[in-house]
Amino acid sequence: MSTITTDVVVVGLGGFGSAALWRLAERGVSVAGIDRFDIGHNLGSSHGATRLFRVACMEHPGLAAVARRSLDLWTGLGERYGESYVEQTGCLSVGSPASLPVRGTTAAAEAAGVEVYHLSHDELVRRYPQYAGLDEQTVAVLDPEGGLCFPERNVRAQVRAAAEAGAQVYPGTRVTSVELVDGGVRVTTPTAVFEAAQAVVTAGAWNAKLLPGLPLRPRRTPLYWFAPKEGASQPFDLAAFPSFIYELADGRGLWGHGSGDGFHIKIGLSDHGHDDTDPDELDRYIHPRRDVDRLAEAVAAAFPQVDPVPVKAIPCMITNSPDEQFLVGRPGGDPRLVMAGGDSGHGFKHVAGVGELLAQIAVGEETYSDVGFMDPDRFA
Template identity: 35%
Template sequence: MSWNTSTIHTDVVVVGLGAMGASTLYQLAKRGERVLGIDRFVPPHAKGSSHGGTRVTREAVGEGPAYVPLAVRSHEIIADLEKEFGETFLVKSGTLIVGSPMNGATPLHGAQDFLASSIAMAEEFGVEHEILNAEQLRARYPQFRNFRDTDRGYLEPNAGYMLPEALIDAQIKGARALGAEVVTDTVVEKLEQVDGKVVVHTNNATVHAKRAVVAAGGWTRGLLGAPFDRILTVTRQTIHWYDADDFAPFAPEKMPVFIWFVTDRLEDYFTGFPVTDPREGVKMVASRDTPDIDHETIGPKAECWESDDFYNKHVGPNMVGVKPDVVNNATCFYTNTPDNGFIIDAHPEMDKVIVVSACSGHGFKHSLGV
């Protein structure tokens, strides 16, 4: 296949090589498909939704039973990739979800009570877990302060965090080794279906394929138009890394990834990660409902005041040993559906086109299994 020609023919074209696109490319190549992947940048990159150094994962996902098999399969595929590449892609620090059933439900990502749903998913699917009361939480995790007496924790010991950039890179390399073609710095301008074939128009060439998979994240609505331009929204999210008095208590063997509903107000919840590299700092983040935005206008960095505000509201009052000094910050964006679920479906007017975006901010842990 030569990208220097004006027209290219392949079996499957994958548009976008972030979390979903890279995994799709790799799995299709493993199955012997003649596949071409296209990205407007050079993945892995920090211009979309699939970066940030770490991503929380677990098998008993509180979003609901439809997602559990995807997460379980993702973990199986990661184990295979780790053997293939001799690298670690999933750090099993454990994942801890803390909330208080006495203070009302803890809604998140479409689940009306995220903590209760996580526990229910673990029980339904036989996922190893432990339930901790407030006294046990305080004794086991001195990195936290202000656990309420009514708090309980769901701990999944075989969960933890994925390394997103490393996973995307490995899958693209793996796909290439299996014969897949990858073109970067290439913009897909239009996609149409003509006589049962998919025609992908780019700024460099035209691709004719039997099928297409669109995994373009925030670019999906502009590329595909109706109905995606009406139902998808893009929200800006911020990520923050802070210095610490001592990084030892935040090592993966000492502290799990956590999702903490500090009060019964959703705006008070936040997520934190163990420290993979002390030079990077302690990562803290929270998904927030923000106005729909043009993703092209989102800069790569958060504002300094945003990191300071996040520390003052969430990190400082609740974490022991994390300093207010900001080591780094960043932004990413979520592409959201009205019910916070995924889109994994055929295009309503082009049956040869599969759409696997958006993921509403909780897709990475499932992406390898999709």
């Protein structure tokens, strides 16, 4: 078994980890990154072609700065590699004025100083006829900086940029333990031991297996794609039907976006009876009754011109924290450890910005924005 010595070792190269690897390598830090699968794989939480991008985040006003940092970093990377990592078509928060998307997005935008536009029911229906014929209470908040980002593409680009900046990358290598030892960490894999001053642990749904005691709940959360009904008069391409979060009049929450280059209309149900799961034993079968029926019924109610039977579905995982906010920082204040996780289903838009925070924490720089609300020890 070989021993590899480095300053920092990043465990898990999905969303958060690939970004941390890149931001550390760009700082000239000697860093190695390890993932149990291939880079940009479809067995964790960062796959399925697209994720919603929002700047006015109802989950916390402090996330606006993180999303904007992602946007800046991905825009720079896009210019370098000639690819698009964020597509800004705008994102709609739809519902009654008292609904969480409308109320929460409005409050977050005000607190964070993000410019958003309020659409009355008539304006909403005029600009986006897909919302016609529904509850007249329904209004919307448009976040013009919102849109989509692209999990596999962005992860691969972040790892490519990290490697070009000098990071060592070890795909297909499972970490079996992360031990805190005198003066640093020992990270063990079946083929090599990594000795480093610090570990950045970004293992997604597997975080609590490597750092036991974290209050994280991985949940099985499939992704679904749809097609318009034959003869549909309303357009459902991304430009006409941009990304949205939508609370229906009965309280059910939908999210999704229109079709684009290489992907269909995507729609998900926020509380889709998600089951807790062991990520090593995730049920990868899609069950027509249990998985699809409730969502199909909500799709039929919300968008009558979309065929409610999905054309494609694949399993994925979110990992909830108790307050559905991320865990970013040093668990127990330990100077040998930095972590990010607990994505709670809204993390991908923030991964580049969180990667920057992880790198700043690891090297001892002042962070570009407040991380207190993401403190991993806040539940202790």
